[in-house]
Amino acid sequence: MILNREDAMTETSIIYGKNSIIEALEKSEREFNKIYISNNSRADVKIEQIKELAHKRGVIFQFVAKEKLNALAPEANHQGVVAQIAPIKYVDLDDFIEANKGSNSSVVILDGVEDSHNVGAIIRTCVCAGIKGIILPSRRGVLINSTVEKTSAGATNHISIIKTNSLVNAIQRLKENDYWVIASDHHAEQNHYEVDYTDMNFALIMGAEHSGISKSLLKMADFRVKIPMLTNFNSLNVSNAAAIILFEYVTQKSKKSKK
Amino acid sequence: MILNREDAMTETSIIYGKNSIIEALEKSEREFNKIYISNNSRADVKIEQIKELAHKRGVIFQFVAKEKLNALAPEANHQGVVAQIAPIKYVDLDDFIEANKGSNSSVVILDGVEDSHNVGAIIRTCVCAGIKGIILPSRRGVLINSTVEKTSAGATNHISIIKTNSLVNAIQRLKENDYWVIASDHHAEQNHYEVDYTDMNFALIMGAEHSGISKSLLKMADFRVKIPMLTNFNSLNVSNAAAIILFEYVTQKSKKSKK
Numbered sequence: 001m002i003l004n005r006e007d008a009m010t011e012t013s014i015i016y017g018k019n020s021i022i023e024a025l026e027k028s029e030r031e032f033n034k035i036y037i038s039n040n041s042r043a044d045v046k047i048e049q050i051k052e053l054a055h056k057r058g059v060i061f062q063f064v065a066k067e068k069l070n071a072l073a074p075e076a077n078h079q080g081v082v083a084q085i086a087p088i089k090y091v092d093l094d095d096f097i098e099a100n101k102g103s104n105s106s107v108v109i110l111d112g113v114e115d116s117h118n119v120g121a122i123i124r125t126c127v128c129a130g131i132k133g134i135i136l137p138s139r140r141g142v143l144i145n146s147t148v149e150k151t152s153a154g155a156t157n158h159i160s161i162i163k164t165n166s167l168v169n170a171i172q173r174l175k176e177n178d179y180w181v182i183a184s185d186h187h188a189e190q191n192h193y194e195v196d197y198t199d200m201n202f203a204l205i206m207g208a209e210h211s212g213i214s215k216s217l218l219k220m221a222d223f224r225v226k227i228p229m230l231t232n233f234n235s236l237n238v239s240n241a242a243a244i245i246l247f248e249y250v251t252q253k254s255k256k257s258k259k
Numbered sequence: 260m261i262l263n264r265e266d267a268m269t270e271t272s273i274i275y276g277k278n279s280i281i282e283a284l285e286k287s288e289r290e291f292n293k294i295y296i297s298n299n300s301r302a303d304v305k306i307e308q309i310k311e312l313a314h315k316r317g318v319i320f321q322f323v324a325k326e327k328l329n330a331l332a333p334e335a336n337h338q339g340v341v342a343q344i345a346p347i348k349y350v351d352l353d354d355f356i357e358a359n360k361g362s363n364s365s366v367v368i369l370d371g372v373e374d375s376h377n378v379g380a381i382i383r384t385c386v387c388a389g390i391k392g393i394i395l396p397s398r399r400g401v402l403i404n405s406t407v408e409k410t411s412a413g414a415t416n417h418i419s420i421i422k423t424n425s426l427v428n429a430i431q432r433l434k435e436n437d438y439w440v441i442a443s444d445h446h447a448e449q450n451h452y453e454v455d456y457t458d459m460n461f462a463l464i465m466g467a468e469h470s471g472i473s474k475s476l477l478k479m480a481d482f483r484v485k486i487p488m489l490t491n492f493n494s495l496n497v498s499n500a501a502a503i504i505l506f507e508y509v510t511q512k513s514k515k516s517k518k
Contacts, residue, residue, distance in 0.1 A: 121496050121498075121499060124494065124496060125495060125496070128488045128489070128490060130489025130490050155492060158490070158492055191510075193514070228509060228513045229387045229509070230388055231386060231387060231389050231417070233386045233387055233414060234387070235387065236387050237380050237384070239498075240380060240383075240498060243500075244502050244503060244506040247486065247507075248506075251452045253489065254452075254487045255452070
């Protein structure tokens with residue numbers, strides 16, 4: 001969204017929902033332009049918390065009519081509060097690789113995932129699983145938007161988000177830097193739990209909701225793994241599939257650290 | 260939705276979306292009242308498939324203006340096709356227990372999960388994981404609705420869905436019938452992967468998005484398990500948390516069957 005010249009920032013993103021805004025005020029270094037609060041929400045505890053946090057950070061808040069909020073965040077369940085905030089800063093892949101050298105690193109690559117709710121849920125799960133970065137293609141699938149930020153429950157502020165024009169080139173760079181590439185593919189022979197994720201850098205590719213992973217990327221994978229099913233209803237949602245594989249990694253790591 | 264007397268069924272549910280309707284035509288025994296197809300969708304391959312399947316099952320379909328579809332499935336991404344279908348038949352808990360005696364059985368209990376997308380995604384994952392039933396409280400949280408059916412990708416047709424006035428009584432009945440009760444609780448001491456799920460009947464309780472599992476149910480649990488996190492961002496989405504625990508069970512079962 002481009003604002004007019006009178007505004008402090010030349011470009012802002014919209015985030016909405018009480019928890020998202022509290023999370024961003026508490027945890028994110030992103031600059032706020034302004035927080036808009038519905039005229040009717042004054043008595044709410046979380047709104048009070050938002051006002052307090054905004055005050056601490058020197059962020060302006062303004063009480064407005066609900067219609068203004070609806071215009072800023074159309075079709076969104078904004079819970080009476082909307083903020084204009086500096087957009088997510090995408091991280092350069094080489095900088096990411098450099099910053100995560102030395103200890104085992106991990107990244108999730110979304111090959112054209114189209115549903116903002118899925119992208120948000122995957123980012124949320126990645127942060128819980130200690131994944132260091134997420135790579136999104138610039139031209140296919142979803143980039144970070146208000147719905148992604150809301151669904152991620154603020155997790156977008158806790159992970160490096162990398163945007164790339166070419167997933168093929170990005171994967172090539174990761175391979176050159178000792179990342180093992182794992183593709184989630186339901187035609188695979190190997191089960192996802194048969195890979196030892198704990199002693200390597202890995203990049204996990206998750207495919208689009210309907211078409212899966214592109215052939216060109218599938219060819220680059222060092223491992224192709226499937227999630228075994230106990231019925232023929234072979235149809236996990238992509239965010240649940242990502243959660244299952246990533247928490248297999250967490251389980252392995254957690255078991256190892258107890259030995 | 261109550262229809263007028265001239266309609267064949269006295270009560271119908273609405274399902275929408277091409278895949279959901281194909282799935283229901285192919286796999287479900289639920290009676291169809293009518294399928295409404297948008298005037299503009301005639302050339303589509305999946306619409307052709309729907310027409311063919313409807314013809315085989317003797318289901319009437321009718322081409323209508325998009326406005327009619329919007330009225331039948333408001334605010335839904337119906338993809339140009341909406342069906343009136345007999346509502347999901349809820350299963351009686353005692354019948355469920357009886358029908359699943361003899362081999363190991365498993366059921367997921369949703370204690371007030373409020374988001375239809377989460378309920379749909381959990382049912383989808385349950386079917387993939389071979390879970391036999393799902394228990395929903397009649398008065399808290401979400402029951403089966405159009406959004407649940409759509410998000411489940413048709414999985415609602417492949418699992419016993421039980422509705423109960425009292426989760427406490429339902430859990431008591433399960434315990435009397437040799438089910439072990441497992442509660443997902445992030446305050447728990449035990450890790451979810453430390454339970455052996457393969458050699459018992461189990462009932463897994465998942466709590467509501469914000470409030471978690473009610474104290475009265477938590478007290479009834481034989482095991483309380485947590486999903487360990489690799490960061491302090493302790494905030495998995497409930498459908499992803501369910502997927503992680505249920506596929507730990509699938510992994511254990513899959514490893515055991517290979518021995």
